[in-house]
Amino acid sequence: MPRILETRRLTPVTKCFRIDAPLIAASAQPGQFVMLRVRDGGERIPITIADYDRAAGTLMIVVQEVGATTKRVCALEAGDEILDVAGPLGGKIELPPGGHVCGVGGGFGTASLLCLMRELTARGDKTTAIVGARSKDLLILLDDLRPVVHNLEVCTDDGSAGFKGFVTQRLAQLIAGDGPGRPDHVVAIGPMAMMRAVAQTTREPKVKTLVSMDPLMVDGTGMCGGCRVTVGGKALFACVDGPCFDAHEVDFEVAMRRNKQYVREEKLAMERLACMAAR
Amino acid sequence: MPVKRADKTPMPVRDARVRAHDFREVNLGYTQAHAAFEADRCLRCQEPICVDGCPVKIPIPDFIHAVSIGDMAGAAKILRTANPLPAICGRVCPQESQCESECSMVKHHDSVAIGHLERYVADWERTQALTVRAEITRKEKIAVIGAGPSGLVCAGELARLGYPVTIYEALHAPGGVLRYGIPEFRLPKSVLDWEIGVLKAMGVEIVCNVIIGRTLTLDALFDKYGCAAVFIGTGAGLPQFLGIPGENLNGVMSANEFLTRVNLMRGYEFPEADTPVRVGKRFAVIGAGNTAMDAVRTSLRMGADEALIVYRRSEKEMGARVEEYHHAIEEGVKFHWLTNPLEVLGDDGWVTGLKCQRMKLGERDASGRARPVPIEGSEFVLPVDNVVLAIGTTPNPLLTRTTSGLLTNKRGCLVADEQTGLTSRERVFAGGDAVTGAATVILAAGAGKRAAQAIHEALAPKQ
Numbered sequence: 001m002p003r004i005l006e007t008r009r010l011t012p013v014t015k016c017f018r019i020d021a022p023l024i025a026a027s028a029q030p031g032q033f034v035m036l037r038v039r040d041g042g043e044r045i046p047i048t049i050a051d052y053d054r055a056a057g058t059l060m061i062v063v064q065e066v067g068a069t070t071k072r073v074c075a076l077e078a079g080d081e082i083l084d085v086a087g088p089l090g091g092k093i094e095l096p097p098g099g100h101v102c103g104v105g106g107g108f109g110t111a112s113l114l115c116l117m118r119e120l121t122a123r124g125d126k127t128t129a130i131v132g133a134r135s136k137d138l139l140i141l142l143d144d145l146r147p148v149v150h151n152l153e154v155c156t157d158d159g160s161a162g163f164k165g166f167v168t169q170r171l172a173q174l175i176a177g178d179g180p181g182r183p184d185h186v187v188a189i190g191p192m193a194m195m196r197a198v199a200q201t202t203r204e205p206k207v208k209t210l211v212s213m214d215p216l217m218v219d220g221t222g223m224c225g226g227c228r229v230t231v232g233g234k235a236l237f238a239c240v241d242g243p244c245f246d247a248h249e250v251d252f253e254v255a256m257r258r259n260k261q262y263v264r265e266e267k268l269a270m271e272r273l274a275c276m277a278a279r
Numbered sequence: 280m281p282v283k284r285a286d287k288t289p290m291p292v293r294d295a296r297v298r299a300h301d302f303r304e305v306n307l308g309y310t311q312a313h314a315a316f317e318a319d320r321c322l323r324c325q326e327p328i329c330v331d332g333c334p335v336k337i338p339i340p341d342f343i344h345a346v347s348i349g350d351m352a353g354a355a356k357i358l359r360t361a362n363p364l365p366a367i368c369g370r371v372c373p374q375e376s377q378c379e380s381e382c383s384m385v386k387h388h389d390s391v392a393i394g395h396l397e398r399y400v401a402d403w404e405r406t407q408a409l410t411v412r413a414e415i416t417r418k419e420k421i422a423v424i425g426a427g428p429s430g431l432v433c434a435g436e437l438a439r440l441g442y443p444v445t446i447y448e449a450l451h452a453p454g455g456v457l458r459y460g461i462p463e464f465r466l467p468k469s470v471l472d473w474e475i476g477v478l479k480a481m482g483v484e485i486v487c488n489v490i491i492g493r494t495l496t497l498d499a500l501f502d503k504y505g506c507a508a509v510f511i512g513t514g515a516g517l518p519q520f521l522g523i524p525g526e527n528l529n530g531v532m533s534a535n536e537f538l539t540r541v542n543l544m545r546g547y548e549f550p551e552a553d554t555p556v557r558v559g560k561r562f563a564v565i566g567a568g569n570t571a572m573d574a575v576r577t578s579l580r581m582g583a584d585e586a587l588i589v590y591r592r593s594e595k596e597m598g599a600r601v602e603e604y605h606h607a608i609e610e611g612v613k614f615h616w617l618t619n620p621l622e623v624l625g626d627d628g629w630v631t632g633l634k635c636q637r638m639k640l641g642e643r644d645a646s647g648r649a650r651p652v653p654i655e656g657s658e659f660v661l662p663v664d665n666v667v668l669a670i671g672t673t674p675n676p677l678l679t680r681t682t683s684g685l686l687t688n689k690r691g692c693l694v695a696d697e698q699t700g701l702t703s704r705e706r707v708f709a710g711g712d713a714v715t716g717a718a719t720v721i722l723a724a725g726a727g728k729r730a731a732q733a734i735h736e737a738l739a740p741k742q
Contacts, residue, residue: 223675224540257628
């Protein structure tokens with residue numbers, strides 16, 4: 001079982017883990033994910049790979065507490081083992097070299113920009129990361145991201161740090177020529193609403209954009225089809241055909257509706273967990 | 280001595296009204312008296328053609344004779360030598376279209392209940408202390424990809440021949456379709472776990488959570504892990520959808536998703552287990568194969584009031600085992616034959632109905648079955664809360680997409696020699712659904728067994 005080597009609380013609801021997983025670290029690529037399971041009878045959840053260190057054989061993931069299972073993950077500490085970690089799954093992000101790539105991170109999605117930006121910077125692309133949160137104390141991993149990008153643009157809704165406003169507003173300014181200038185490619189990773197807003201921002205000015213979809217999954221290996229996303233009118237499986245898709249082709253309405261299928265059960269599981277903790 | 284009796288000794292089953300609401304096994308299994316009584320019906324033909332009907336060529340009259348003289352250890356040994364998964368095959372094989380269809384009795388009477396006897400012997404064996412042990416005599420390491428029926432059998436056969444074998448499984452538990460697909464009430468997980476335990480006792484190593492093609496490449500198995508040969512048994516796990524409007528509504532699932540949530544993830548234990556499954560009052564399954572029967576019968580056990588099968592062909596073209604069909608009828612499943620789904624209807628994002636069209640049978644198509652033709656103006660709506668698609672699966676592309684030199688046909692199936700399982704790559708063999716497309720457990724087992732023999736011949740040619 002993969003052992004947790006180190007943990008870091010990033011915000012009250014997000015936690016960063018460094019895991020000993022040499023096989024996965026050796027083959028992981030930006031954009032891919034792992035499936036985790038933390039207990040017998042536990043569900044399998046997909047978590048995007050934030051970063052990897054091939055030499056050390058370690059994997060970095062960031063988990064946000066949104067349900068019972070992610071709460072259980074975030075209760076783990078260094079030295080604990082994770083019951084099941086399988087991956088890397090999904091396809092890697094592929095972009096033509098030599099351009100200006102702008103990664104847009106919202107919430108804990110920011111973490112997944114780490115390995116992508118490092119690889120792109122290393123191969124000689126011009127890189128910009130726009131990261132946003134409601135306020136300064138919810139911004140994560142700025143110190144990790146700063147050394148691997150050419151430009152780091154910070155946005156907060158309340159103006160407590162960096163640009164006051166949404167990441168999409170800052171992105172629109174860049175596209176108009178401000179700061180590091182118009183990107184050739186945008187990669188957005190974060191909450192569905194944010195990715196949809198990014199897609200809307202880049203559609204008119206025709207900036208090629210990828211979004212990392214995060215649908216409900218059971219196995220993560222192509223077996224269940226529960227993760228199907230409507231892309232260009234066709235149903236594609238996020239786990240084998242994605243998880244990154246052309247933002248301008250994705251039907252976000254369907255995706256957001258499908259992600260709410262088990263809201264009632266998720267609430268029940270959370271209440272049950274709280275109840276058990278109270279005992 | 281053989282006794283001529285026309286009727287097959289019936290399998291004792293649990294009351295349909297009770298069993299349709301829990302996950303305990305439907306068939307109770309023969310008692311010793313049942314088994315002895317049935318074994319005496321075998322005519323012990325000089326040329327037993329039943330054996331030709333068996334994909335793994337079990338010496339059927341021999342094991343049945345052993346049962347009839349009370350030599351259970353002998354019967355178990357005969358079975359296990361031919362078929363490393365007898366307790367499973369005795370439960371899930373479509374015997375009526377294989378061994379039992381060839382039985383000499385069948386011309387005038389019921390066939391001998393070969394499947395029920397196989398199960399009886401294998402279940403007896405499970406009550407005994409394990410006698411197998413690892414005897415690794417060869418140094419060539421073999422990797423098996425996928426712990427489903429073909430991979431398990433191939434690994435078991437190679438272990439018996441003395442090879443060190445490692446099975447790499449993508450999921451967190453071994454068994455493949457035997458674990459995620461076939462429900463507890465038809466194949467208890469304790470039976471599967473026992474069979475896997477036998478393989479482990481024989482020295483087979485099983486590594487879960489490793490996806491060959493992602494975690495490790497096929498080439499790494501040769502270059503880094505020093506394997507001498509690889510067997511691919513990755514199955515046909517990718518579910519197909521119809522492509523009709525409304526398929527992305529909430530409440531529409533592939534049978535794979537529904538069954539995986541319930542079986543592999545133990546969704547019936549929610550919230551004790553974490554994976555939920557939402558089952559409404561009226562549950563429709565499209566398709567009429569074994570997977571469709573498993574899904575529709577599972578829906579009753581998950582609390583559906585009404586469980587329907589919707590199939591565009593007729594009862595005669597149905598792919599399911601006769602026993603599953605009968606059990607489904609007994610449990611109250613309703614069948615809509617010659618009914619073609621046109622559209623899933625919804626309200627507020629959730630399924631409310633299935634728009635269908637009546638069909639009639641026309642001329643024969645490429646599969647040799649009568650082609651269903653729509654009847655004009657026959658559209659109607661079935662009010663349902665769930666629609667589950669059990670219309671077939673295709674091979675998983677994960678490995679083939681990331682491995683060079685592995686030829687596939689236009690259906691995505693691996694190209695492999697029918698006899699040996701050799702693929703387009705040297706020392707890479709394949710078998711089961713990954714080669715044939717979705718088929719049966721026993722066909723996969725047969726392919727795994729033949730490939731193991733071929734691997735042995737390639738590595739240890741007879742002098």
